[in-house]
Amino acid sequence: MGSNPIGAAIGMEDHLAATDIIGSAKKQGRTALNEVESKQILKQAGIKTTEIKLATSKEEAIAAANKLGLPAVLKIVSPDILHKSDIGGVKLNLNSENEVGKAYDEVMAAARKHQPKAKIEGVSVQPMARPATEVIIGMNKDEQFGPVLMFGLGGILVEVLKDVSFRIVPLTKRDAREMIREIKAYPVLEGYRGQEPADIETLENLLLKVSDFVEKHPDIKEMDLNPIFAYKDGAIAVDARIILES
Amino acid sequence: MKNSVGRLDRAFNPRSVAVIGDKMALGYMWLKSLSQFQGKVYSVQIDEREFPGIAALGVDNYLSLQEIPDEIDYAIVAVPGTVTPMIVQDCVTKGVGGATLFTSGFAESGTDEVRKLQHTIAEIARDGGLNLIGPNCMGIYNPRLGLRHSPDQACYDGGNVGFISQSGTHATFFTLMAPMHGVRVSKSVSYGNAAVLDSPDFLEYMGADDETEMIGLYIEGVNDGRRLFSTLQKVARNKPVLIWKGGATEEGNRATSSHTGSLAGSPQVWDALIKQCGAINVNSIDEMMDVMKVLLHTKPTSGNRVGLAAMTGGQSVAITDAFTGAGFEVPLLTERSYRRFEPFFDTLGASYRNPLDVSLNFPHLDRIIKSLDILSQDENIDSVVLEVSVPFMQHLTWLDASLLDELVDELARFKGRCRKPFITVVVPAHVETEALAIRDKLVAHDIPSFPSFQRGANALMKAIAYWQRQA
Secondary structure (H helix, E strand, O other): OOOOOOOOOOOOOOOOOHHHHHHHHHHOOOOEEOHHHHHHHHHHOOOOEOOOEEEOOHHHHHHHHHHHOOOEEEEEEOOOOOOOHHHOOEEEEEOOHHHHHHHHHHHHHHHHHHOOOOOOOEEEEEEOOOOOEEEEEEEEEEOOOEEEEEEEEOOHHHHOOOOEEEEEOOOOHHHHHHHHHHOOOHHHHOOHHHOOOOOHHHHHHHHHHHHHHHHHOOOEEEEEEEEEEEEOOEEEEOOEEEEEOO | OOHHHHHHHHHHOOOEEEEEOOOHHHOOHHHHHOOOOOOEEEEEOOOHHHHHHHHHOOOEEEOOHHHOOOOOOEEEEOOOHHHHHHHHHHHHHHOOOOEEEOOOOOHHHOOHHHHHHHHHHHHHHHHOOOOEEOOOOOEEEEOOOOEOOOOOOOOOOOOOEEEEEOOHHHHHHHHHHHHHHOOOEEEEEEOOOOOOOOHHHHHHHHHHOOOOOEEEEEEOOOOOHHHHHHHHHHHHHHOOEEEEEOOOOHHHHHHHHHHHOOOOOOHHHHHHHHHHHOOEEEOOHHHHHHHHHHHHHOOOOOOOEEEEEEOOHHHHHHHHHHHHHOOOEOOOOOHHHHHHHOOOOOOOOOEOOOOEEOHHHOOOHHHHHHHHHHHHHOOOOOEEEEEEEHHHHHHOOOOOHHHHHHHHHHHHHHHHHOOOOEEEEEEOOOOHHHHHHHHHHHHHOOOOEEOOHHHHHHHHHHHHHHHHHHO
């Protein structure tokens, strides 16, 4: 531990304020926050994310997985690698110390092989969240209206069918309510054909929290919570990405 | 910016108007448009060749704004672009209440030189506290005062609809069309490139204007989106605001920048803006007029169950498909209603389920009106729609003027006692002239009429969505 430029292995128990994380990223000339930083800020904003620890050695990775609970997920953490899974930088469903250790070596090797010049900060360790209906919340800035939130169901519905809704920040309760019901796939969230229904109220509150968070941090240029697993009694952001204004 | 309301009052309700630079080449369109103006009209023109033409219109001409021995509430500037900085400075010096810069060829042309010119003019106006409208626009229309920008525009009292348009054509078309649809304008403004005053300023003014009860807005882009967001939120809380966003497609978006030099922003974000502010989204001037007619001339409801009456079988199917397609329910009526129909309704080739197929109950007017009363009193029904089929009535050689007037009078009486929204669809088929004549009679009684089932259904549904949100 301690060799990490962001200041010690960032676990969720460390409470660097959002402004400090943003400030130190900017000082380093970075506009992209890594997943560990993004989730830490979001957690402080009251947005539930999977627990996450940054490991800089195999031993740290195993210890973190044991602490957070198996099965675990390992992901490469590097400001230079944007599409982690494409290069083999993500390992899911690791059920033992052995598997975690092996995955650590594989992820590091894959990163070095595909992007030898990439700056590698370590490997993030997270417990594997129980899969559920996936939704996404995105934030972008419109040149005329400022920050705008987007909501949709994950995967093909967003990418191919563009079944998404938009609202300008700040959102009211009514906006959050309407923006979820506006998408065509809304019946899926209500529990189509015996599927687990999503907790709509939690999703509404999540949108309001994101709106509030975005309003308080004008430095944030773009943000993606993708995917968010929507359960019948809560929701959790499984991956998160924040880009700062340059 | 609360004071912008009071500041624009002189320009929208002027007692004196000066036209700077009207000329033969323009057909003296500005001075001719002011022929009915209730206040004083002055001309400013330095070209001697224009003097006789101006004198022939009975207007006093001056060589400069400063020479006019009167306060000027509103100035119309139609001089060549290069002279505009000087004239705008003159308007500042004279202390005019507002100035419309008709001259075009500014930011919309896309060259740096004219962009700079627009910037210069804006700076002079801002520094001098001048309410500058435009450039590249037609300015203000106030039918009550006879303040017009086209000699074809009507003069009348009692208008209650405000129209704010980035385009001069749409302002002109809207104000010309409105009376034909029973929509009466309180004030309108075409504001073009919005170098100084922009849509939020006019929204704020119309929002506070007592004469204006409803506002239509044609917009291509805005300088300060956040200000539009907050102003629209405020204004739409008190008055219905209908928004037609020009350039809603990528291609249309490109056209806006060469039209008014606007940064248009993403179409999805404009949709979000309109929804979040509780405004009404429309996609054309026709749809704007359609929805306004319903909002102005029917009673509100928050329900979507409709009672439909068509004159023939095929149309009873078509009207039902159109209304169902727009999101309406077409429910069966109560048993009580069916018992009321039974004694008088001739069911030969006809039907009084919902939809009604009236057929040979025509030309018995009393049966038609009784049917409408039953529909409107049925507790399963939230609004009532009648098809008036011109070809069918002609076919029955029924369409003579006195019976038609009687029908319209009866419909007006029905509308008066009906507690629910009531609209008509006047189907023209091949007899468009006759259909227009019927529409005019209906409009005279403030009964909304539409030329197709789809347009009627869409307008009624948009109005209902608005009422639901207000409820």
